[in-house]
Amino acid sequence: MDKGGDAGGQAANNSSDFVRKLYKMLEDPSYESIVRWGEGGESFVVLENEKFTKLILPKHFKHSNFASFVRQLNKYDFHKVRQNNEDNTPSPYGPNAWEFKHPEFQANKKDSLDNIRRKAPAPRKSAQNSEDQFPAQQMDLVNSQLMATQQQLQQLSERYQDLAQGHMVLLQQVVQLQKFIKNHDGVMHRVIGFLHGVDAQRRNNRIRAPFAANGSGMGVGDPLSNDPADDHPASPLQQASELLAEFSAESLPNKELEQMTHDYHLRHDYSTPPNDQCGPTIASHSETPSAHIGYQAGNDLDNMVYPVGHTNGIDPINSEHIHNIPYALPPNGMLQVEPMPEMIPEGSASASRKKGNIDSVWGMTKPRILLVEDDKVCARIGSKFLQAFECGVETARDGLEAVNKINNAANHFDLILMDIIMPHLDGVSATVCIREIRPNIPIIAMTSNIRADDIDMYFRYGMNDVLPKPFTKEGMLRSLEKHLAQFKKTAQFPNPAQMAHPSGFVTSSQSHTPLGLNMTQLSAAQSIKDETSPGKSPAPATTWQSPNQLPGPSPLVGSSPASYMQQPMRDTGPYGITRGTHAHPQPVFAGQNPAAMAGPRGQPHRRQMTEMAGTSGPDEHPEKRQRMYPPPPPPPPPQGNFTQ
Amino acid sequence: MPTDNTRREVEDRSEEGSVGLPDLGDSIDAMTFEQILEMDDDEDEREFSRSIVFGFFEQAEQTFTKMDDALKDGDLSQLSSLGHFLKGSSATLGLTKVKDSCEKIQHYGQKKDDAGTTDEPDEATCLSRIKETLVAVKEEYAEVEKVLKKFYGS
Numbered sequence: 001m002d003k004g005g006d007a008g009g010q011a012a013n014n015s016s017d018f019v020r021k022l023y024k025m026l027e028d029p030s031y032e033s034i035v036r037w038g039e040g041g042e043s044f045v046v047l048e049n050e051k052f053t054k055l056i057l058p059k060h061f062k063h064s065n066f067a068s069f070v071r072q073l074n075k076y077d078f079h080k081v082r083q084n085n086e087d088n089t090p091s092p093y094g095p096n097a098w099e100f101k102h103p104e105f106q107a108n109k110k111d112s113l114d115n116i117r118r119k120a121p122a123p124r125k126s127a128q129n130s131e132d133q134f135p136a137q138q139m140d141l142v143n144s145q146l147m148a149t150q151q152q153l154q155q156l157s158e159r160y161q162d163l164a165q166g167h168m169v170l171l172q173q174v175v176q177l178q179k180f181i182k183n184h185d186g187v188m189h190r191v192i193g194f195l196h197g198v199d200a201q202r203r204n205n206r207i208r209a210p211f212a213a214n215g216s217g218m219g220v221g222d223p224l225s226n227d228p229a230d231d232h233p234a235s236p237l238q239q240a241s242e243l244l245a246e247f248s249a250e251s252l253p254n255k256e257l258e259q260m261t262h263d264y265h266l267r268h269d270y271s272t273p274p275n276d277q278c279g280p281t282i283a284s285h286s287e288t289p290s291a292h293i294g295y296q297a298g299n300d301l302d303n304m305v306y307p308v309g310h311t312n313g314i315d316p317i318n319s320e321h322i323h324n325i326p327y328a329l330p331p332n333g334m335l336q337v338e339p340m341p342e343m344i345p346e347g348s349a350s351a352s353r354k355k356g357n358i359d360s361v362w363g364m365t366k367p368r369i370l371l372v373e374d375d376k377v378c379a380r381i382g383s384k385f386l387q388a389f390e391c392g393v394e395t396a397r398d399g400l401e402a403v404n405k406i407n408n409a410a411n412h413f414d415l416i417l418m419d420i421i422m423p424h425l426d427g428v429s430a431t432v433c434i435r436e437i438r439p440n441i442p443i444i445a446m447t448s449n450i451r452a453d454d455i456d457m458y459f460r461y462g463m464n465d466v467l468p469k470p471f472t473k474e475g476m477l478r479s480l481e482k483h484l485a486q487f488k489k490t491a492q493f494p495n496p497a498q499m500a501h502p503s504g505f506v507t508s509s510q511s512h513t514p515l516g517l518n519m520t521q522l523s524a525a526q527s528i529k530d531e532t533s534p535g536k537s538p539a540p541a542t543t544w545q546s547p548n549q550l551p552g553p554s555p556l557v558g559s560s561p562a563s564y565m566q567q568p569m570r571d572t573g574p575y576g577i578t579r580g581t582h583a584h585p586q587p588v589f590a591g592q593n594p595a596a597m598a599g600p601r602g603q604p605h606r607r608q609m610t611e612m613a614g615t616s617g618p619d620e621h622p623e624k625r626q627r628m629y630p631p632p633p634p635p636p637p638p639q640g641n642f643t644q
Numbered sequence: 645m646p647t648d649n650t651r652r653e654v655e656d657r658s659e660e661g662s663v664g665l666p667d668l669g670d671s672i673d674a675m676t677f678e679q680i681l682e683m684d685d686d687e688d689e690r691e692f693s694r695s696i697v698f699g700f701f702e703q704a705e706q707t708f709t710k711m712d713d714a715l716k717d718g719d720l721s722q723l724s725s726l727g728h729f730l731k732g733s734s735a736t737l738g739l740t741k742v743k744d745s746c747e748k749i750q751h752y753g754q755k756k757d758d759a760g761t762t763d764e765p766d767e768a769t770c771l772s773r774i775k776e777t778l779v780a781v782k783e784e785y786a787e788v789e790k791v792l793k794k795f796y797g798s
Contacts, residue, residue, distance in 0.1 A: 167739075193761055285709035377700050384683045384692060421728055447745075448735055451760075468745075470735040473679050 018061075018072055019116045025060045026107070039092065041107030043081055044097040061502055078102045122528065147482050174429045181457065188453030279483060293446045361389070361481055363489045367414040368392035369480070372402040372430065373446065374422040378469070382417065385473050389480060398422040399430030406434050406441075413441065415483055417467065417476075420447040420458070435462040442483035446471060466577070495527075646654050655772035669791045671784060672711055676738025692795050700733055700790075704742075704785055711749070720767060723774055724753025739788050 026037055026044050034048045034056060046052050053066040061069065070080075081099040094098060104115040266390060301603050369391045373379040379395050386393040394413070396402040399422055406413065416434065420427040431443050445458040448469040455466050684690045693773045707730045714722040727749030734742040751760035764770055 091776070193763070196761055375703075375729065375732045375736075377703065378736045380696055380699070381680055381683070381736055385679075388683065419732075450729055469732055470676055470738065472676070473682075613678055 016076065016116065016118065019076060019113050020058050021115060023105075023110065025056065025203065031056060037107040043099050043101030044179075045093045046100075047093055047096075049096060049098065052161070073100055075118050076102065076107065076116050170433070174425065174433065177432060178426065178429055181461075185453065185457070188457075192451070192453055199366075203292055210298045261418055275404050361477070361489060362391075362484075362487045365487060366390050366392055367484045368394070368412060369401060369485045370394050370396060370413040372399065372406060372414045372416060372422070372427065373417070373419045374398050378419070378446075382476070385415075385471075385476050386480075388473070389477055391480065399425030399427055399433075402430050403433045406536070414487065415480065416441060416443045417446045418463065420445055420449055420454075427464070428458060431458075431462045445484065658779055669787070671739060671741045671788045672791065673740045676736070680737065690796065697737065697792050697796065700737055701789060703733060704730060708778075708782060711774075715771065715775060715778065717725070718767070718771055720753045720755065720774075722753075725748050727751075727753055739785075739797030740782055740785040742788060745777050746783060748777050749781070754779065 022044075023033065026035065031140040034051045035044065035046045035371075037043070038045050049066060053064050053069075061072075062288055078100045079102070081101055091153045102116060106112065200591075250567065369380065369386050371379060371382050371386065371393055373382060373395065374397055377396075383395055385395045394405065396405050399418075401424075403425065404419070406416075418427040418431060424431075425431045425433075427445060427447070434443065435442065443462065444465040444467050445455075445463045446467045446469060447454070450466060450468045458466055464483060466481055467475055648721065661795035680693045680696060681687075681690070684692050707726050711723060711726050714726060727746045731743050731750060734746060747756045747760075749760055752764070752774045754760065755770050756762060757762050757764055758773070764773075
């Protein structure tokens, strides 16, 4: 109809078909009672809607739809005349009348009909045009979209394959690492066993000396701890070094993991430099002098126990790296934590044991803890304690589940408590995996295997602390407070860099992690970068120490200096074994810058003592025992374990 | 070392005697067990600790069965890992004696002596030691089970 109108308009006069039909219809007097011109001839009125629709519309417009008719009128810019616009007087044509008008549509003015045009014909025309082109255009569009989608799909599947492959490699690596760890463990045991023998001999000799000299304990420590293995390499030691050499030779064979993690970091635009440390190169036996600080004797020893050269290229003088020295600083570990129970008044210790008396130590935000524990009993008790501390708790039953949880909620947890021996994926391997994703999250080993070599391994693979089992509530809370200082009510971090990276020591142990896995290409610069960058702190050393230097409420901090003094008094009895086995705390002590000692490195070593004593009596309940001995007894009891 | 351990246990007991806990006997470390009891919301119901303890019973009995099987098979590493497993939960509950025995089993299973310091290359020796220890640990377990069941009134 419209098209016809346009065509017709061009043929005869320029008016549209519809308008002329309308005009013609109104000229017919027989419709008078149904539709007619309005009073002034400037509008027309449909008086009888129904009759108009049924009788007239079909005759003139070939349809019987009043709504269509009205729509058509609207298109030609006719307007319905509204009665209420005019003085509220009722319509002169009756209540059901429809009156339409158009300025150019008037009775007896047939010529002006030419001026009545459809509203906005242009869009309609262009629409018609595009109707022809549309299919082609759309096809193109759809095609290109399809292409893009296919490409995306392809990329996704490639990416997926990458990831799947990476996953495989990772798993293989993990298995290899586990093997390595096992073997390494074996070596350590041999070494320790041997040293025990040596030390036992030594002590036997010593016992003959006047025991009174031990009263103060001062004199005993140093001589006792010196040169445990200086005289003869002895067959166990030789065996051990053979075993180790075997390892270095075979190395971990592929660099795929390195490549993979690299890609991973690139993809995810990590702000920290890639941690490529997981790769081969166990080979380097080179030890920088720094490693020797703790050893006055027995170079064999440290090569055997620390064959991995993690201190490569690290400036030994730099206090930042002191924590890298294996066993170098056990004393401050003990200083910071072990003496604490003795420092705090009995009353407060027992008070804090009462459930109701545990005041929330956290500020507005409560930390969220991931508890990884395969044993239901431990897991339940652990979570219960954590809940009592008002921490958010989630549990994972093994290392695999823990890694998955960390993967799925990258920023969800503030700390991980990690059992070591678990099915599927053990705690140490899980830690290695988690470190790839969360280099800074504090991970605390929760285990009853707290021999010195065990503990050192935990630290070397990136754990930050050890909570010996059976854990106590206080022990757990103390660990949490130590590693979650930023959550504490009283936490004061003047420096945002520290805020962002509150547990600086975590980073430090980051550099610990790669031990035994150092990439060949991992230069000193790289490792230093690793340490400093996550915190973005201009002065990493400060950051590291800050957690302990806070004027916070923790008795740990306050007690440090005092315990420092007490330390020498402890060196009696079985304790001596420890010293013989590992570093010689005393020399280190003297040699090092005290600030560095106070530094976070102490934390990882905090349990060393426990554990050291544990070698002689591994069954202890260290935490419990702490309470057992009220104030520091000046002449320590013969068991030496009391410091736990 | 073993002598130290026994001595310390005696000391512990004498010091803990004053804590005023229900008398749980010698085999249970009161201090450790108490902190679990403290977690109970209701000291009459003791719902939490009860479920923990009875969960442990179940676990222990299963573990003993597995240990028996592993002993038959002469599977030392399995015995070691079972020993470790039960060590963890018994230690957490303060079941000192059970824990100590489990640790021995763990060490024997690693072909070590009871303290885990010296190698014991002879598997037969290790197995026979485990066999003895397993008998002992079951007795120790039966004892704590009795005490605990009495404590929980069932």
